[in-house]
Amino acid sequence: MADAATIPRKISPSAAVAVRLTMALAALVLLLMMVLGLAMRLAQSNWVDLAPDLFYQVMTAHGVGMVGAAGLAGAAIMWFFLNRYVELRVGVYYLFLAFFLVGVMLILGGTFLGGFAGAWTFLFPLPAMSGGVWNPGASLAFFIGLLCVGVGFLVLYLDAGLGIVSRYGSLARALGWPQLFAGSQQEAPSPTVVASTVVLIVNTLSIVAGAIILVISSVNLYVPAFGIDALLAKNLIYFFGHVFINTTIYMAVIAVYEIIPAYTGRAWKSNKVFLAGWTATLLLVLAVYPHHLFQDMVMPAWMLVMGQILSYVAGIPVIVVTTYALLVYLHRSGIRWDLASALLVLGIFGWVAGIIPAIIDGTISVNKVMHNTLWVPGHFHFYLLLGMVAIAFGFSIWLAQGEKPAQSFVPVQKIAFLGYLIGGLGLVATFLYAGMISVPRRWAVHLPEWVAQDQLGSIFAAVAVLATAMIVLNYLVRVARAK
Amino acid sequence: MQDAVGIITLVLVTLLAIVFLMVLRRASAPAVAGATADPGRFRAPLFWLLVVVGIGVSYGTLVEWPYGPGPATSGEPMTVTVTGSIWSWEINPTKLPVGKPIVFAVTSSDVNHGFGIYDPDLKMLTQVQAMPGYINKVYYTFSKAGNYKIVCLEYCGLGHHVMAADLTVGP
Numbered sequence: 001m002a003d004a005a006t007i008p009r010k011i012s013p014s015a016a017v018a019v020r021l022t023m024a025l026a027a028l029v030l031l032l033m034m035v036l037g038l039a040m041r042l043a044q045s046n047w048v049d050l051a052p053d054l055f056y057q058v059m060t061a062h063g064v065g066m067v068g069a070a071g072l073a074g075a076a077i078m079w080f081f082l083n084r085y086v087e088l089r090v091g092v093y094y095l096f097l098a099f100f101l102v103g104v105m106l107i108l109g110g111t112f113l114g115g116f117a118g119a120w121t122f123l124f125p126l127p128a129m130s131g132g133v134w135n136p137g138a139s140l141a142f143f144i145g146l147l148c149v150g151v152g153f154l155v156l157y158l159d160a161g162l163g164i165v166s167r168y169g170s171l172a173r174a175l176g177w178p179q180l181f182a183g184s185q186q187e188a189p190s191p192t193v194v195a196s197t198v199v200l201i202v203n204t205l206s207i208v209a210g211a212i213i214l215v216i217s218s219v220n221l222y223v224p225a226f227g228i229d230a231l232l233a234k235n236l237i238y239f240f241g242h243v244f245i246n247t248t249i250y251m252a253v254i255a256v257y258e259i260i261p262a263y264t265g266r267a268w269k270s271n272k273v274f275l276a277g278w279t280a281t282l283l284l285v286l287a288v289y290p291h292h293l294f295q296d297m298v299m300p301a302w303m304l305v306m307g308q309i310l311s312y313v314a315g316i317p318v319i320v321v322t323t324y325a326l327l328v329y330l331h332r333s334g335i336r337w338d339l340a341s342a343l344l345v346l347g348i349f350g351w352v353a354g355i356i357p358a359i360i361d362g363t364i365s366v367n368k369v370m371h372n373t374l375w376v377p378g379h380f381h382f383y384l385l386l387g388m389v390a391i392a393f394g395f396s397i398w399l400a401q402g403e404k405p406a407q408s409f410v411p412v413q414k415i416a417f418l419g420y421l422i423g424g425l426g427l428v429a430t431f432l433y434a435g436m437i438s439v440p441r442r443w444a445v446h447l448p449e450w451v452a453q454d455q456l457g458s459i460f461a462a463v464a465v466l467a468t469a470m471i472v473l474n475y476l477v478r479v480a481r482a483k
Numbered sequence: 484m485q486d487a488v489g490i491i492t493l494v495l496v497t498l499l500a501i502v503f504l505m506v507l508r509r510a511s512a513p514a515v516a517g518a519t520a521d522p523g524r525f526r527a528p529l530f531w532l533l534v535v536v537g538i539g540v541s542y543g544t545l546v547e548w549p550y551g552p553g554p555a556t557s558g559e560p561m562t563v564t565v566t567g568s569i570w571s572w573e574i575n576p577t578k579l580p581v582g583k584p585i586v587f588a589v590t591s592s593d594v595n596h597g598f599g600i601y602d603p604d605l606k607m608l609t610q611v612q613a614m615p616g617y618i619n620k621v622y623y624t625f626s627k628a629g630n631y632k633i634v635c636l637e638y639c640g641l642g643h644h645v646m647a648a649d650l651t652v653g654p
Contacts, residue, residue, distance in 0.1 A: 443644035
């Protein structure tokens with residue numbers, strides 16, 4: 001049995017290059033997807049003319065591109081730090097990247113060449129019934145593209161699982177269960193190992209669920225009699241989507257666990273509270289997905305009730321474990337701020353703040369009047385743009401400055417950070433306000449009564465895009481110079 | 484409902500921001516020598532506060548089953564059948580009585596749609612998913628006469644944003 005010591009090892013040079021390349025790719029994709037998002041806001045503001053069919057293609061690309069980029073960046077972060085504790089194969093990582101890139105080509109082709117505009121949620125049977133707007137081939141390209149990306153992730157997680165089990169003996173040990181439940185006095189695995197183990201379990205399940213509905217949907221395109229109950233399809237899709245997007249945050253937060261200690265001089269401990277929080281999250285993230293199905297009352301009542309109650313419970317580990325610990329570690333730590341640490345801490349604020357409107361919308365009686373309004377993009381942009389993506393950028397900048405705290409936080413970086421914060425908060429606030437006034441989500445054209453606040457949202461979105469461009473440029477220039 | 488939700492969100496997010504700022508203000512300061520207070524002392528009270536609030540809200544919002552006809556209704560609700568299709572609504576009847584409980588039995592002939600009822604001020608009153616192969620029911624009692632708008636709330640393709648209909652509510 002391998003020992004569970006947590007002395008980190010140095011990542012190999014080829015692995016370090018692979019991750020830097022990935023973060024460059026992810027940063028560019030994120031920036032491009034933000035431009036698409038801005039285009040949507042500008043169209044709804046009547047400041048840019050975007051034909052509805054193109055709007056919905058842009059919307060589809062923005063959604064799938066953001067989810068994909070978040071997954072890519074998160075996976076790179078997880079893989080980078082997990083390398084410190086277990087044996088991982090660089091060849092497998094490049095295979096993951098290759099699958100990802102092939103998938104992206106197919107998805108982009110299906111969307112912008114084939115005209116597929118089924119949204120990233122590809123809700124069955126919409127891809128097969130576009131009302132004549134796109135051909136089955138476009139949907140098929142999109143589906144196969146997603147399947148490719150999924151296979152890439154599965155391969156990466158399999159390798160991670162092999163590495164973890166080789167070192168720790170079992171997934172249960174890697175989760176710290178002997179320490180949590182059996183009173184073991186041996187040191188628990190590092191936070192990175194615990195979080196990675198949770199991710200590889202839940203995301204394997206989510207990707208398999210996604211693959212099932214993708215394959216059925218693909219066949220259904222050409223053989224309509226080969227179908228699936230629409231409610232079961234919806235369950236599979238939302239289980240896949242919910243878990244997948246949540247794991248992008250779980251993978252990213254590993255960067256916080258690993259990097260903040262370098263600034264505070266205080267190690268991030270996998271104590272019992274930490275282990276309990278992550279074991280709870282393992283179960284909660286899987287069981288909470290029915291909160292996407294509150295307007296389908298044909299669902300079993302117990303699942304809808306479970307969806308509401310667990311939405312509230314799922315907030316507890318974020319608040320009481322990760323956020324609380326971060327604030328304790330930061331308090332009187334003597335930290336000297338730089339762009340990397342500022343973004344990492346912003347990311348935790350964005351995550352925990354973003355779950356507030358999410359959890360409130362996870363109340364059935366609230367959901368009745370807010371589901372599928374812009375309240376929904378409001379809350380997920382909060383914990384993605386200001387949460388996960390802020391952490392990803394923080395990690396990138398930390399890589400670019402030599403994997404250590406910078407000497408200073410120069411004015412141009414402060415401007416970029418403030419722009420990101422203000423642009424992001426404004427974007428989120430206008431979405432949430434729009435949800436309050438019942439503006440539906442996913443509408444290419446808004447009613448005149450809604451346009452003024454759309455325009456305000458566009459201004460904030462533009463600020464966020466500019467700030468992001470500054471941060472991405474900062475990363476690319478410094479990484480290129482460091483080579 | 485929507486206003487209350489917005490205000491609660493604003494208050495809680497602001498409170499959280501204040502907590503963060505209070506800690507961040509003291510982040511760069513050195514540790515106090517000889518400080519003995521356990522930094523984890525707020526964790527358990529915070530946890531129990533969240534649990535108590537969670538139980539309270541869960542009970543308060545579920546004790547009256549949110550999918551039911553509601554407490555103040557008497558008699559059989561009037562049924563309105565709704566079928567969503569790409570990209571239009573078939574609603575029968577479209578002239579409805581004010582003050583009487585109504586149940587909308589909603590389905591779809593093709594893809595998922597979202598049946599959303601908006602009042603004359605464009606505020607959402609209720610909604611339900613329109614699914615192929617299923618009938619989803621939503622109960623509503625109109626308290627005011629007027630012209631109400633039906634919009635689609637589940638993305639269904641090119642005509643999603645123009646898939647609308649009108650309801651007239653009168654005495």
